[in-house]
Amino acid sequence: MSDTLSSATAPASAPLTKWRPTGLLFIAAPILLIAIFLFYPALRSIWGTIYVRQPDGSYAFSIASYLYFFSDSYSLTNLGRTFWTTIVTMVLLIAINLPIAIYLRFSGSRLAVFIQVLALFPMFVPGIVIVYALIRYLGPNGLLQTLLEVVGIGGFQSPYLTPWGPVIGMVWDAMPFTLLVLTAGMSGIATSAIEAAQDVGAGRLRILFSIILPQIKNSLLVVTSLNFLGLFGQAFMPFMLGPTSPEMMGPFMLRTFSTVRDPLQAATQATIVFALCSVAGLAYVRSIARRRAAELVK
Amino acid sequence: MASLSLAGVSKEFNKMTAVSPLSLDIADGELVCLLGPSGSGKSTLLRMIGGFERPSSGQVLIAGQDVAHTRPDKRPTAMVFQSHALWTHMNVFDNVAFGLKLRKMSKAAIETKVMEALELVGLGGYHKRMPRQLSGGQQQRVAIARCLVLEPKILLMDEPFASLDQHLRERLREEVRQIQRKLKITTLFVTHAQDEALALADRIVVMSMGAIEQVGTPDEIYANPETQFVANFIGTMNMIPGTVSGGRIRASGFDLGAEMADGPAVLAIRPEDFAITETGTEVTVKRVVNLGPFLLAEAEHADGTAITVHLDKTHPVREGGALTLTAKRHAVYRDGDKPYRSQPTA
Numbered sequence: 313m314s315d316t317l318s319s320a321t322a323p324a325s326a327p328l329t330k331w332r333p334t335g336l337l338f339i340a341a342p343i344l345l346i347a348i349f350l351f352y353p354a355l356r357s358i359w360g361t362i363y364v365r366q367p368d369g370s371y372a373f374s375i376a377s378y379l380y381f382f383s384d385s386y387s388l389t390n391l392g393r394t395f396w397t398t399i400v401t402m403v404l405l406i407a408i409n410l411p412i413a414i415y416l417r418f419s420g421s422r423l424a425v426f427i428q429v430l431a432l433f434p435m436f437v438p439g440i441v442i443v444y445a446l447i448r449y450l451g452p453n454g455l456l457q458t459l460l461e462v463v464g465i466g467g468f469q470s471p472y473l474t475p476w477g478p479v480i481g482m483v484w485d486a487m488p489f490t491l492l493v494l495t496a497g498m499s500g501i502a503t504s505a506i507e508a509a510q511d512v513g514a515g516r517l518r519i520l521f522s523i524i525l526p527q528i529k530n531s532l533l534v535v536t537s538l539n540f541l542g543l544f545g546q547a548f549m550p551f552m553l554g555p556t557s558p559e560m561m562g563p564f565m566l567r568t569f570s571t572v573r574d575p576l577q578a579a580t581q582a583t584i585v586f587a588l589c590s591v592a593g594l595a596y597v598r599s600i601a602r603r604r605a606a607e608l609v610k
Numbered sequence: 611m612a613s614l615s616l617a618g619v620s621k622e623f624n625k626m627t628a629v630s631p632l633s634l635d636i637a638d639g640e641l642v643c644l645l646g647p648s649g650s651g652k653s654t655l656l657r658m659i660g661g662f663e664r665p666s667s668g669q670v671l672i673a674g675q676d677v678a679h680t681r682p683d684k685r686p687t688a689m690v691f692q693s694h695a696l697w698t699h700m701n702v703f704d705n706v707a708f709g710l711k712l713r714k715m716s717k718a719a720i721e722t723k724v725m726e727a728l729e730l731v732g733l734g735g736y737h738k739r740m741p742r743q744l745s746g747g748q749q750q751r752v753a754i755a756r757c758l759v760l761e762p763k764i765l766l767m768d769e770p771f772a773s774l775d776q777h778l779r780e781r782l783r784e785e786v787r788q789i790q791r792k793l794k795i796t797t798l799f800v801t802h803a804q805d806e807a808l809a810l811a812d813r814i815v816v817m818s819m820g821a822i823e824q825v826g827t828p829d830e831i832y833a834n835p836e837t838q839f840v841a842n843f844i845g846t847m848n849m850i851p852g853t854v855s856g857g858r859i860r861a862s863g864f865d866l867g868a869e870m871a872d873g874p875a876v877l878a879i880r881p882e883d884f885a886i887t888e889t890g891t892e893v894t895v896k897r898v899v900n901l902g903p904f905l906l907a908e909a910e911h912a913d914g915t916a917i918t919v920h921l922d923k924t925h926p927v928r929e930g931g932a933l934t935l936t937a938k939r940h941a942v943y944r945d946g947d948k949p950y951r952s953q954p955t956a
Contacts, residue, residue, distance in 0.1 A: 504695035507662055508753075512709030512760060513683035522708070526699040606742060 477553030497531025619668035688757035863891035
């Protein structure tokens with residue numbers, strides 16, 4: 313009887329272990345496209361920054377463009393400005409969105425729904441519209457200045473074309489994504505976990521720092537690393553809203569490439585930005601891997 | 611430990627009554643189960659005792675002191691939640707020690723108390739594990755240890771075993787009973803599982819639609835349900851609609867005593883209270899299930915009424931065959947009237 317059963321079940325389990333190329337074929341086309349249009353040009357560009365054409369037409373290894381970047385005070389100032397803008401924007405994004413995410417998680421009111429819609433609204437507005445809306449509102453002689461002067465408040469300093477211009481624009485732009493990730497993280501915290509903390513004597517701040525923040529650590533890491541990637545390489549918002557000197561790496565690369573017409577230096581700048589962003593990318597990948605490992609242990 | 615009294619406690623959510631004004635006294639060291647179906651208000655009542663909901667009216671008296679409007683951490687209570695509610699980023703030790711750390715106890719005292727609490731719930735040596743490395747039953751033990759370590763006067767348990775399998779539930783409820791007896795801690799245990807309540811409680815409070823239906827020992831509740839709801843909810847009961855006339859109820863071929871006013875009523879007979887006799891009500895057996903110690907026969911009267919009967923395994927019974935039944939013991943219920951109960955026949 314058992315023999316009959318074994319032989320009867322054997323063919324059913326066989327296809328599960330048999331290697332089939334269908335899955336690989338399914339993803340072959342997109343992977344090929346990514347390789348041809350993304351990885352190859354990127355690697356070629358990076359390679360081109362260290363294997364450089366010499367004046368005599370020959371090619372040789374050289375790190376001269378990197379040496380130039382790290383010895384040029386203007387390039388370093390721009391890099392510093394990029395770090396400053398990115399970090400200030402990220403801090404503001406967390407500071408603005410974390411309280412909203414906490415409120416949305418623990419409030420069931422209609423106001424919470426309204427606030428969520430309001431916070432996600434920028435997602436549906438194209439960047440160019442946001443930029444011009446901010447210029448018209450925050451710029452010199454803009455609506456905000458006019459309104460302040462109407463109520464007797466003078467001396468308004470417009471953030472437009474100052475380091476704060478891109479910060480405001482990028483906060484607006486990245487807010488929906490940040491809120492979505494934090495809200496998703498907050499939804500993983502059970503109400504009973506909060507109540508259990510209250511029950512043993514934890515106050516609001518203690519619950520925030522000892523229960524909520526550690527439990528959304530992964531979401532915070534995802535938001536921080538992905539926002540860093542997006543903000544550090546931003547070109548549009550800093551170009552439209554920021555100062556021209558010093559400037560963020562995005563517009564700096566654009567200008568080096570198209571105005572200064574120095575593709576080698578632009579590629580070097582891009583490679584440096586890529587290397588710095590890779591650190592954030594690694595943090596993101598590590599957080600995903602740790603979560604997967606934790607799920608496997610479970 | 612402490613006694614607990616509820617005096618006219620009620621709760622309304624957006625003008626919807628979740629708990630109607632009710633009063634209840636629980637003695638020091640007693641284990642009381644709040645039993646009822648979903649939406650009966652038992653968890654809301656427990657949450658009001660724990661301080662997670664504010665009563666709309668009434669008093670919650672713990673050792674004579676009204677704590678109805680006191681924060682959860684300022685009450686001498688501790689709650690075990692249905693979903694364990696462990697803090698997943700902390701290991702077992704830190705979960706249990708969290709409340710003690712907030713009380714600014716010394717490290718040595720915390721360690722001693724945590725280890726004692728973990729030993730008490732059978733988790734000695736598990737203090738370094740993360741919650742995800744524990745089974746559901748172990749997680750619930752940690753939640754119990756987290757409460758016990760704070761030495762509350764009253765332990766509140768909100769369906770603590772609801773997410774566990776039957777075998778584990780039975781084991782854990784015995785362990786909870788042992789711990790409760792050892793510590794003599796006043797305990798309120800919410801459950802919708804009648805077997806859990808019957809096995810665990812000193813007294814059971816049966817709730818329905820935000821009101822108390824009956825309070826009594828498990829034996830009293832099972833043997834003498836005071837309302838139609840309790841009769842139907844606790845154990846298996848054949849509820850047969852009939853009519854009372856001249857001190858007797860006639861329902862699906864049964865003609866039994868019922869000292870109550872004439873009119874429609876419900877005849878209630880437990881499956882084990884039937885006797886197989888030569889004369890009586892004839893029913894047709896539709897299905898026979900072997901439940902181990904006895905047989906369960908699902909039968910049907912000619913008028914279509916379904917009747918469940920427990921039979922001795924030696925009794926010859928087959929599907930499609932006939933049984934002639936009489937009731938050794940019965941009760942008659944009618945809304946608004948005191949139920950009638952027969953004396954069991956020998």
